[in-house]
Amino acid sequence: MNEELIISGRDNLMVDPHLHIWHWPIPLYLFLGGLAAGVLFFAALLYIMGKEDAYRTAVRRIPFIAPVALILGLAALFFDLRHKAYFWQLYLAIRLESPMSWGAWTLLVITTASVIWCALHIREFFPGWDWKYKWLIDLEAFFNKYKKVLAWVILIYAVITGIYTGILLSAFNARPLWNTSVLGPLFLASGLSAGAAAIVLGSKDKKERLLFTRIDLIILGAELFLIVHMFMGFLASTQVQIEAAELFLGGPYTMVFWIFVVVLGIIVPGILDLMELRGKHIPALIPGVLVLMGSFAFRFIFVFAGQVSRWLY
Amino acid sequence: MRYAMAVDTKKCVGCSDCVVACQTENGVPIGYCRDWVVEVMDGTYPQLEIELRSERCNHCGNAPCVRCCPTGASHIAEGGIVLVKPNKCIGCGACIASCPYDARYPHPKGYVDKCTFCIHRVREGMKPACVAVCPTKCMYFGDLDDPNSDVSVILKKRKAKTLIPEAGTQPQLYFLI
Numbered sequence: 251m252n253e254e255l256i257i258s259g260r261d262n263l264m265v266d267p268h269l270h271i272w273h274w275p276i277p278l279y280l281f282l283g284g285l286a287a288g289v290l291f292f293a294a295l296l297y298i299m300g301k302e303d304a305y306r307t308a309v310r311r312i313p314f315i316a317p318v319a320l321i322l323g324l325a326a327l328f329f330d331l332r333h334k335a336y337f338w339q340l341y342l343a344i345r346l347e348s349p350m351s352w353g354a355w356t357l358l359v360i361t362t363a364s365v366i367w368c369a370l371h372i373r374e375f376f377p378g379w380d381w382k383y384k385w386l387i388d389l390e391a392f393f394n395k396y397k398k399v400l401a402w403v404i405l406i407y408a409v410i411t412g413i414y415t416g417i418l419l420s421a422f423n424a425r426p427l428w429n430t431s432v433l434g435p436l437f438l439a440s441g442l443s444a445g446a447a448a449i450v451l452g453s454k455d456k457k458e459r460l461l462f463t464r465i466d467l468i469i470l471g472a473e474l475f476l477i478v479h480m481f482m483g484f485l486a487s488t489q490v491q492i493e494a495a496e497l498f499l500g501g502p503y504t505m506v507f508w509i510f511v512v513v514l515g516i517i518v519p520g521i522l523d524l525m526e527l528r529g530k531h532i533p534a535l536i537p538g539v540l541v542l543m544g545s546f547a548f549r550f551i552f553v554f555a556g557q558v559s560r561w562l563y
Numbered sequence: 564m565r566y567a568m569a570v571d572t573k574k575c576v577g578c579s580d581c582v583v584a585c586q587t588e589n590g591v592p593i594g595y596c597r598d599w600v601v602e603v604m605d606g607t608y609p610q611l612e613i614e615l616r617s618e619r620c621n622h623c624g625n626a627p628c629v630r631c632c633p634t635g636a637s638h639i640a641e642g643g644i645v646l647v648k649p650n651k652c653i654g655c656g657a658c659i660a661s662c663p664y665d666a667r668y669p670h671p672k673g674y675v676d677k678c679t680f681c682i683h684r685v686r687e688g689m690k691p692a693c694v695a696v697c698p699t700k701c702m703y704f705g706d707l708d709d710p711n712s713d714v715s716v717i718l719k720k721r722k723a724k725t726l727i728p729e730a731g732t733q734p735q736l737y738f739l740i
Contacts (some may be wrong), residue, residue, distance in 0.1 A: 253604045257615075258579040262668035264656075269665065271656035332654030333673035339634040339651050350657050351633035421631060423730055424663035438569040488729075561663045561727050 254562075269425075269557040275326035275469035277549040280415045280443070281355070284437060284545060286316040287412035288445015290364055292462075294405035298398065307453040309464070310371040315448060316364040324357060349418040356414060360407040366393055367404060399481075412438040419556060427494035427552070427559035432480040439476060440545045443469040447541035450534050459534060460527070466541065467523040470516050477512065494559040503555045511551060515544015565707040566622065566642035566720060568681055568694070569714050569723060569737040574701035575615040577602055581693035581702070585619075588681065588692035592671050597678040598693055616738055617693065617702065620666040620678035621726065624733030628658035628667065637675075639722060642706065644682055649674040663730045680704070707735075 264271045293313045296302065302309045331337055341358070347353040370393055372379050381387045393400060416437030419428040446466040452458050484495035497503045521539035526532045577600050585591060585598050598619035605612045622645050629637045629645060636651035637658050638740075645657075652674035659667045659675060670676040679709065681691035694702040705712025714737075724736040 251604065251607060255602050255604075256599050257577050257602045258582045258596070258598075260596055262595050262665075265659065265665050265668050269660065271659045271669065308653040330655070332656070332669050333649075333652050334654070335673075336650065336653050339636070339653055343633065343635050345633060345635060347630045348633045349655070350631065350655060354633060422657075422661045422663050424626070424627060557660065560665075561730060 268560070271559065272553055273286075273330065274550070275330040277546075277553040278321040279326045279330075280437070280549040280553065281546045282326070283411055283415055284441025284549070285444045285448060285542070286319040286323070286360070286364065286442070287408045287438075288441045289313055289448055290316050290360070290404050290445075291368070291408040291412065291442060292449060292465075293367070294401040294408060297401045298405065305455075305458050305461070307455060307458055308449045309373045312449050312452050313364065313371070314368050314375070317361060317368055318551040320357065320361045320364060322528040324361065349421050351412055353411075353414045353418060356407060356410050360404070360411050363400060363404050363407060366400060370394060370400075371398065386446055409438065412441040415441075416520070419552070422556075424561065425556045425559050426484075426488075426490040426561070427497065428556040429491070430480055430483055432476055432483060433552075436473065436480065437549075439469050439473045440548055443473060443541055444545040447545075451538035463523045463526050463537075466537070467520055467527070470523070470541070471518045474512070474516050474520075477516075490559070490561050493562075497555050497559060502558075503551055506547070507551050507555075510547040511544050514540055515547060516541075522533045564642040565735070566644055567705070567707045567714050567737065568619075568680070568691070569703040569717050569739055570617050571699075571701040571703075571721075571739040572614045572616055573715075573739065574593040574699045575600070575617055576699055577615040578698060580696050580698055581617045583698035583724075584692040585678070585681075588684075589678075589679070595668055595670075595676070597666075597676070614740075615618070617697075618664070618666075618726070619693070619736065620680075621664055621732060621734035621736040622680060624735060625731055627661040627663070627713075627732060629728075631657045631661045633657065640682065642685075644680045645677070646682065647675050647677060663727050663732065664734075667697055 260266055261423060282329040284300040289312050293309045296305045296309050328337060340354045343351060346354065381390055413434045416434035420430055423429045443466055446462045449462045450459050450466065481495050484491045498507050519540040522532045578602050578716060582598055586596060591597055598617060601616045601618055603614040622643055626645050629639055633655065634651050634653055636648045638646060640646045654669060654673045667675050667677045680714050684691060690704050696702045703713040703717045705714040707715055718737060721739040723739050725734040725737060728734060
């Protein structure tokens with residue numbers, strides 16, 4: 251028998267009996283940030299490739315999701331801070347060792363860039379839009395002139411935004427479930443698939459929907475591979491990581507993870523995408539919503555389960 | 564200078580005086596603690612073995628909490644002591660998630676709080692409150708770079724271990740076994 255007890259009665263709020271310092275705002279932000287990164291990535295990429303007119307919805311309309319998602323996400327992050335009056339300290343330091351520090355700066359860049367991108371395309375929704383003030387008109391002309399540079403900035407920062415949330419969690423070696431370098435690419439893939447799903451949901455153009463159905467299928471395949479790869483890595487690692495994997499392989503998170511993330515969030519929409527590509531008519535709503543829900547569930551489950559996983563000593 | 568602490572697991576009786584002394588000395592809010600006592604029971608009756616450990620922040624040489632802090636509020640002060648500047652802390656919780664010892668907690672006022680090795684006492688030549696109050700004198704504190712300090716002397720004489728050194732944290736809280 252081996253039994254460990256804290257006999258002086260430690261009961262620190264949000265730390266005991268197991269860590270629960272990050273509640274729903276964090277996974278909500280991770281989802282919204284991933285979604286915004288996904289839609290911006292495709293918009294910027296298609297624009298740079300000169301396909302703006304062929305894929306109008308993806309380049310001009312869907313990116314309007316991004317600033318809304320990013321600002322809601324930032325609000326959720328702010329809401330989660332416990333020392334709110336000091337949040338500005340984030341922008342007095344650049345600490346490369348801390349993913350949260352460069353993540354905060356990344357968010358500042360991508361949110362601003364996404365607002366500018368949407369402002370350039372505001373006539374998609376309000377055809378008679380007039381900026382009224384001369385300096386705003388000049389500003390619009392300036393960004394229109396350098397739109398390609400803006401697209402490159404968005405493309406690069408969308409990838410950083412998509413990947414940094416995973417790196418943020420994987421940097422914590424105190425939480426074995428998060429401490430895997432697969433998490434960065436996995437979060438990026440999950441964000442890109444959410445972005446592709448949003449475009450399929452929002453587009454009325456058949457060609458555009460087929461392209462993004464195909465992209466979605468490829469990314470879902472990559473996600474499934476990364477998940478299997480991650481669990482193989484855990485099971486071949488140290489005891490604490492084996493225990494972390496067991497949370498999902500028979501432990502308390504088994505049902506929610508495999509049903510909501512893997513089956514309903516990846517496999518079912520993947521099969522539906524495949525049927526759509528084979529010429530069967532599938533309502534776009536079903537795979538799109540399933541992918542978004544799967545991406546959402548994935549971040550919730552990972553943030554919560556990661557806080558349960560720990561080093562036992 | 565490298566401050567460290569050693570706790571004699573053979574002399575500790577688990578009275579939790581160190582916990583109360585810390586709470587009083589540092590004005591730790593009610594319901595929270597910066598140090599705690601762990602009892603490990605091993606074996607099958609009647610062959611039982613007990614290890615008692617008074618635990619706290621390990622003031623790690625390679626501190627993950629300092630590494631992941633986005634503002635620099637968590638920092639390494641004199642003698643390797645890990646401290647938090649409340650007026651720089653945004654309360655994001657990254658350091659709390661990064662600590663494999665769960666040694667930090669969110670103070671009700673918003674910032675993150677933890678053991679300071681009683682730096683305010685140490686600066687005045689006193690021992691940390693937990694060490695000073697221990698009725699069995701099972702705790703030793705001092706500078707590892709000074710060969711005559713209490714902690715250097717006892718670590719030369721006795722076998723010691725640290726907690727989860729495999730996490731790469733280089734903990735500076737030693738347990739005499």
